[in-house]
Amino acid sequence: DLDGTLLNSQKTISPKNRTAVRSLYKQGYKRVIATARPPRSIDEKLKTLEIEHDTIYYNGAMIRFADGKIRSHVIKNSILNELYEFLYARDKEAVLTIEENDRWYTFQEYDFQKAFSVNAGPDKITEKVFLEKSPNKILINNYRISGEIRERFGNKVNVIETDSGSLLQIIAEEASTETGIKAIAEKYTVDKKDIYCFGDDHNDIGMFDY
Numbered sequence: 001d002l003d004g005t006l007l008n009s010q011k012t013i014s015p016k017n018r019t020a021v022r023s024l025y026k027q028g029y030k031r032v033i034a035t036a037r038p039p040r041s042i043d044e045k046l047k048t049l050e051i052e053h054d055t056i057y058y059n060g061a062m063i064r065f066a067d068g069k070i071r072s073h074v075i076k077n078s079i080l081n082e083l084y085e086f087l088y089a090r091d092k093e094a095v096l097t098i099e100e101n102d103r104w105y106t107f108q109e110y111d112f113q114k115a116f117s118v119n120a121g122p123d124k125i126t127e128k129v130f131l132e133k134s135p136n137k138i139l140i141n142n143y144r145i146s147g148e149i150r151e152r153f154g155n156k157v158n159v160i161e162t163d164s165g166s167l168l169q170i171i172a173e174e175a176s177t178e179t180g181i182k183a184i185a186e187k188y189t190v191d192k193k194d195i196y197c198f199g200d201d202h203n204d205i206g207m208f209d210y
Helices: 015-026 043-047 076-091 112-118 146-153 177-188 203-208
Strands: 031-034 052-055 063-064 070-072 095-100 103-106 137-140 157-162 167-172
Touching: 031 177, 052 177, 063 137, 063 177, 076 137, 076 146, 146 157, 146 167, 177 203
Parallel strands: 031 052
Antiparallel strands: 052 063, 063 070, 095 103, 095 137, 137 167, 157 167
16 A cells, blocks of 8 residues: 555655565565555655556556556446436535546536645546546545445445545446456466555455455
8 A cells, every 4th residue: 555554644655664665675575556546646756666566556447567568447438427417416516527547637616736635636628528538537525425326336336435534436346456456466476375465544455355
């Protein structure tokens, strides 16, 4: 895991953690970084480790293997449109954004820098173009109907509630951190019993269960 595990409260990799990870690398261990974040927000930080590693982004919706190959899962455009109609028929104050191939998009006006603690908000596009996309991840904040969303869409996508119940992160049904770990383990022919996991939040439980 990245935030709260490899990264400290200042969102940096401490010298102690860097030394520990590099020590494992020198002993021949494969390293997998698993995060809900997109590539653009963490790749520069991870370069400071100065080691090869596989990375799971978007809670498993995108995997970048150490050899540079990428495996990506997307949410069907029809599901995005269905969710959009369902959400705004019931909660007009909700804020909907999407992540697609390491780009963040919105069609709404909102203080994203404050809400997400980021330096720059998503790219603004028209509602029409937004609804034509097939994203890696859907993000919903400022919402009131998480239970209804889970009930309606839980058999179509994975719905993950994070940030103390203030953010819904939605990815393709077949995507998860644990399926990402499974894909990487199969690539290197690593048995489950030889996998060690480190995490700090409830959305990390899946990889421990794997």
